[in-house]
Amino acid sequence: MMMRFQIKRNLNWLKKENYKPFYLAFLRVSISLWFLKELCINWSGMDLLYGQSIFIESEKRIINLLSLGNSFNFRAHYRWLIFPYLGVIVLNMLGVGRRFMAVLLFLMVYVLHTLNTTIINGGDVLARLILFYLIFADSYRYFTIFKQGVLSEENKKLLNLISNLAAFSIMLQLCVGYFALGLNKLIDPLWRSGEATYYALMNERYMGTAYNQWIVQHKWIDYCTNYGVIAFEILFPLFVWFKKTRKPFLFAGILFHLSIYIFMMIYGFQIVFILIYGLFLPNDQLIKFAHKIINFFGGKRGAISRYVGLADNPITVPV
Amino acid sequence: MKIKIYKIVSIVAVIVFLLYWSLSILWPMPGFKYRNSIQKKIYFPRVLFVSSWKLFTPPYQHDQRLYYIVRNVKKSFIADTIEILGNISKQKQLKAPFNQKELIVDYLVNKNVVHLPRNRWGDNKKTGKDSSAILASAKMAQAKEMMENNGSYQMHLSSLINFGLVILKEKKINSDGKEMKIVIKQKIMRPFKEMNNTNFIRTETTIFESTYMPLK
Numbered sequence: 001m002m003m004r005f006q007i008k009r010n011l012n013w014l015k016k017e018n019y020k021p022f023y024l025a026f027l028r029v030s031i032s033l034w035f036l037k038e039l040c041i042n043w044s045g046m047d048l049l050y051g052q053s054i055f056i057e058s059e060k061r062i063i064n065l066l067s068l069g070n071s072f073n074f075r076a077h078y079r080w081l082i083f084p085y086l087g088v089i090v091l092n093m094l095g096v097g098r099r100f101m102a103v104l105l106f107l108m109v110y111v112l113h114t115l116n117t118t119i120i121n122g123g124d125v126l127a128r129l130i131l132f133y134l135i136f137a138d139s140y141r142y143f144t145i146f147k148q149g150v151l152s153e154e155n156k157k158l159l160n161l162i163s164n165l166a167a168f169s170i171m172l173q174l175c176v177g178y179f180a181l182g183l184n185k186l187i188d189p190l191w192r193s194g195e196a197t198y199y200a201l202m203n204e205r206y207m208g209t210a211y212n213q214w215i216v217q218h219k220w221i222d223y224c225t226n227y228g229v230i231a232f233e234i235l236f237p238l239f240v241w242f243k244k245t246r247k248p249f250l251f252a253g254i255l256f257h258l259s260i261y262i263f264m265m266i267y268g269f270q271i272v273f274i275l276i277y278g279l280f281l282p283n284d285q286l287i288k289f290a291h292k293i294i295n296f297f298g299g300k301r302g303a304i305s306r307y308v309g310l311a312d313n314p315i316t317v318p319v
Numbered sequence: 320m321k322i323k324i325y326k327i328v329s330i331v332a333v334i335v336f337l338l339y340w341s342l343s344i345l346w347p348m349p350g351f352k353y354r355n356s357i358q359k360k361i362y363f364p365r366v367l368f369v370s371s372w373k374l375f376t377p378p379y380q381h382d383q384r385l386y387y388i389v390r391n392v393k394k395s396f397i398a399d400t401i402e403i404l405g406n407i408s409k410q411k412q413l414k415a416p417f418n419q420k421e422l423i424v425d426y427l428v429n430k431n432v433v434h435l436p437r438n439r440w441g442d443n444k445k446t447g448k449d450s451s452a453i454l455a456s457a458k459m460a461q462a463k464e465m466m467e468n469n470g471s472y473q474m475h476l477s478s479l480i481n482f483g484l485v486i487l488k489e490k491k492i493n494s495d496g497k498e499m500k501i502v503i504k505q506k507i508m509r510p511f512k513e514m515n516n517t518n519f520i521r522t523e524t525t526i527f528e529s530t531y532m533p534l535k
Contacts, residue, residue, distance in 0.1 A: 011329060041419045048423060055481035056427055057474040110366060118430040119423060125369050132367065154325045161329055165336045172340060180347040180372040187349055190377045195511040199378040202508050204408040205425060208415055217514060265415050265422070 015157040018138050020167040022286050023278045025142035030275050031130050032093040049116050050078040062114045095144030106131040123269030137166035142309040174276045175237035182233030197225040208265040250277050347372050381505040385432050387483045388500045435475040436527040494534040503527035
């Protein structure tokens with residue numbers, strides 16, 4: 001009886017409202033921008049990645065599928081996929097086509113990842129998973145050029161429930177990722193002995209700066225960074241949920257990812273992780289912050305403000 | 320009636336969510352032994368789950384070296400040796416953070432360099448034998464058989480051969496009447512305990528060596 005009451009209460013809480021509408025919309029735009037950025041910076045090497053200059057052997061199944069059973073050479077016409085992909089990214093950013101565009105983008109990203117698996121890292125996989133969860137999320141209250149129509153009360157409740165589960169999934173994904181990383185490190189002898197960051201920073205492939213060699217010569221830095229990384233990855237999934245410890249952990253996370261970005265030259269990965277952090281912050285706080293930025297850049301009546309959708313928001317911030 | 324349908328859909332959504340996350344939490348954890356067997360039978364986990372979070376676990380204690388040895392078929396004593404990976408790493412560092420092209424080449428080449436020896440000697444690990452002893456022993460027949468049958472091995476080898484041909488073209492080395500061999504070595508890093516020993520010599524150990532392959 002008690003358990004049934006508890007489940008009902010939790011279900012009602014999830015149906016009551018969409019708790020993360022602003023950041024889900026921001027995440028849709030920013031993750032689309034991230035894919036756009038990846039596309040732009042890889043543009044000159046696109047032929048090497050997907051076209052005829054490719055020297056790596058890839059899975060034949062997907063190539064056969066895209067070549068319609070060898071009826072034409074897909075590698076020679078790979079741009080037939082790239083240009084629509086570019087269009088779908090922009091439309092998803094503008095919120096046009098809504099969930100249909102979200103599904104299309106997810107499928108296109110999956111096909112591109114399968115076409116060349118060698119360059120896929122954890123960041124790409126996480127970005128793809130965010131796209132998957134965003135299919136279910138209601139991320140169209142802000143950052144859209146066409147506003148949402150009026151929904152029936154029951155529809156709204158169901159949409160809120162699914163959207164909240166999707167937002168929760170993205171946050172959980174980050175926590176599971178960190179925790180699994182931490183756990184794997186905890187059972188690894190090199191990480192346990194405190195020597196792992198020395199080898200990671202000394203690896204030629206990841207030596208982002210000439211300072212790496214100088215940094216690792218200090219044993220206390222090696223031990224601090226080594227055990228610090230393990231502690232952060234294990235504790236983040238526990239402490240990020242509490243108001244008091246949330247901000248220090250988010251700040252530590254940004255520092256951690258920035259260090260990897262600079263010292264190890266692993267770029268896209270870090271941005272995707274940091275992008276998720278905003279979901280842990282309350283919606284009101286984020287809207288207030290967005291209001292301040294909008295006011296700074298041109299007021300509430302501009303086209304940007306209409307696209308962001310803050311003009312309709314009841315929260316007012318003193319200028 | 321309509322309200323009942325909404326209620327059922329809500330409950331189904333929560334159940335799917337709970338089932339998905341029960342599996343998602345277990346999936347990347349070390350020691351989840353059913354991962355591989357499920358992946359072999361069903362395709363969708365590859366799309367929706369991250370199979371492992373193992374970044375730098377463990378970190379490499381060596382740098383990789385990839386050598387292409389090109390020789391004339393008739394005058395086999397004349398050979399060109401080209402090392403690739405050391406140079407890619409240097410270029411990557413020099414051009415950081417605007418090193419996207421170098422990053423792409425680094426990913427494309429290194430993934431094959433890492434996986435090729437693993438495929439070739441993978442079975443030896445299972446039997447607990449020392450790979451260096453096997454390298455020197457008469458286990459070449461087993462390796463050859465694997466070479467012919469292992470699709471993954473063939474894929475990585477072909478990729479590196481293709482890359483070798485690109486390099487020869489770049490270096491303007493004529494490939495007519497020549498044959499090429501791929502050698503992968505591990506260059507040991509200065510160990511943590513000897514970080515201040517400037518006399519430490521970073522030796523290279525061969526972990527993979529192909530036979531000479533004719534260039535068309």
